[in-house]
Amino acid sequence: MANIGVQLMMVKNEIGDQGIYPVLERIAELGYRSVEVSQVATDEANIAGLERAKNELGVEVAAMSVGLKKGSTNTGDALDVDFDRVVDNCRRLDCRFTRIGMMPFDAMVSKDAVVAFAEQAEEAAQRLAAEGITLAYHNHHVDFAKHDGETLFDIVRRVSPTLHFEIDVHWVQRGGRNPVDVLREFAGQVELVHLKDYRVATMPESSLGLLEAGDFAGFMAEFANLVQFAEVGQGTIDFGAVIPQALESGAEYLLVEQDQLYGRDPFDCLADSMAHVKSLGY
Template identity: 55%
Template sequence: MANIGVQMMMLKDQVAELGMYPVLEKLKELNIASVEVSQIPMNEENVAALERAISELNIEVGALSVAFGPSAAPGTDNLEDDFDKIVADCKRLDVKYTRIGMMPFQAMTSKEATETWAAQVEPYAARLAAEGITLCYHNHHVDLHKFGNERIFDIVRRVAPSLYFEVDLHWVQRGGMAPLDMLKEYAGVCKLIHVKDFRVTELPAEAMELFTAGDFMKGYEKFVNIVEFAEVGQGNMNWPELLPASEAAGAEFFFIEQDMTYGRDPFDCIKDSREYLTSIGW
């Protein structure tokens, strides 16, 4: 059965305040088996804390985030400048997967731009593979956009065959493709999964105020934008079918992720998500 973990982007502020190891202790108490490190500096202090957690808490580091080139995310190692460090960190922490969270926005603007970006990434993915490390690409809704008859996802796969996928099922849903169809179509390529629910909120009061005032178009904008990132089990996604399908597609890690928690403590959100997953047999 795939390993249930957490995307630590959710806890970057807590790591900055409390330190890496105390945060990992809290995750262990919530029955979290692994972590994916993102938006948290991979400095010696944090790497040592992860190494300690592997030994003392039996928490696995499932994946490390990397950028292709210099990144706006503070402390994120990149393949161009930090390749040897990335490999060393993976070997030190026994990590088999690295992941790129998003391609540059410019690379999404045309088929040629996507092809150029994928061609630049492919040699690094192949070099990592030679070290026993799989590089994955994490999707958003835009990756289901088609240039002609080819999705951005498909262009990446064609041009960068050494690059595998981290499938974010919420963003697949938001992108207009049935997540079960995505998992079938890309079976064997999906190594990591982001487990994140898709919640439609109630009609906001601001929309009704705008409708009442006669401003239909602004009210309609409020009406169509009522999607939230949700705790697992508190949205509309069919997890009892999606999780086995994800495993059948080749996924080894399921990382709970919630981009926004809307004022809730992220530990509480993770607790709710983990308890729901336990309730359905995971």
Template identity: 50%
Template structure:
């Protein structure tokens, strides 16, 4: 069974305020034993706290977030400038996956740009593989865009066969592809899964009032803006079918993630997601 964890991007403010180890203790107390580190500096202090959590709490650091090179979508260490540090961090923490959190904006603009970026990823992935580390990349809805009938996903798979996928099932759904179809078609390269739900909220009264007042622009904006990130089990995703399919597709980790908690304490959101996942056997 894939190991269940949490994407620590959700808790970056808490780490900054309370310290890494205190946050990891709270995660462990929710019966979650693995984490993926993103948008949190891999400073010596934070890395030492992760080591301590592995030794004292039995935590697993499933993946670290990296960028291919510096740029506007890069957060934290990048493989161009910090390769040796990234390898050292992985060895210290027993981590065998690093992940690129977002396709660079320039690589979204054309098929040639995407192919060029994917070729760079392939070179980086081969270099990491020699160190026993697998490079993955994480999708958003834009990765379902097509150039000449070929999805960005498919371009990356074709040009960079050494790169694994961190499949975010919410963004697959938002990109217009059935998540079960994605998992079936990408069996063998789905290494990590982001588990977050897709909620459609009720149409707010303000939208109806705007339409009644003749303000079609405001109504249209609010009507289109009713999709939310949701706690697992509080949206419309079919998790009892999706999670076994993800395991069949080769996933080693399921990371709970919610990009926006809409004012709720993220620990409460994680606890709700954890409780639901326990209720369906995870």
């Protein structure tokens, strides 16, 4: 049975304004059964709210976000300084998965840098595995760039055999691959999947003003960047094929995420995504 959840990054502002438990109540009312904690503080108030939602609403914690090292671009929990707290929070919340949301930017620029990141990830994955916790790595489009004919994704997978993966189908498609094919290739290593649609927006009328002003470069910049993050079912990804393959490949949690909402209320976006998932029979 598919466990459909929410990536809490989508409602981080609402959590900041209302507190986490009222937000989790609304998520549960929409039919979601799990959450992934990301860009939300793991302070006592939020951990207690997650624990209460697990016990009273039946909302599971699918995964906790972590970094390998604390730094300027990773201000949340990091395994080099917060390892014991991460493990304690996972045990308290009955959470079996942690996930790295992105490799550091400086790890993307060379093959040696990717390998070094993957070696660190392998060490962290082994350390967490000894505590009964699986570490997963979440992809973006850049993971399908190549160094010496090998994608960043393949390098990480080769160098870090203990690491599992969180496949984000939008970023797979933006990276030029078919999400169904990638989910099939990662069978047995992909317990977490991000459901996020891929929409090509219409040209804004304002772009014509750039042409009239002779700003062809500005016009082409807008023309080349029409891809949007979309509610599930509002774009071009075939979730009728994606979800069955995700489940066949071993996915336990299918997590709805939308990086940008384009002025919409996040709960309206989540309601639309859930309606499409339900229309497919899940």
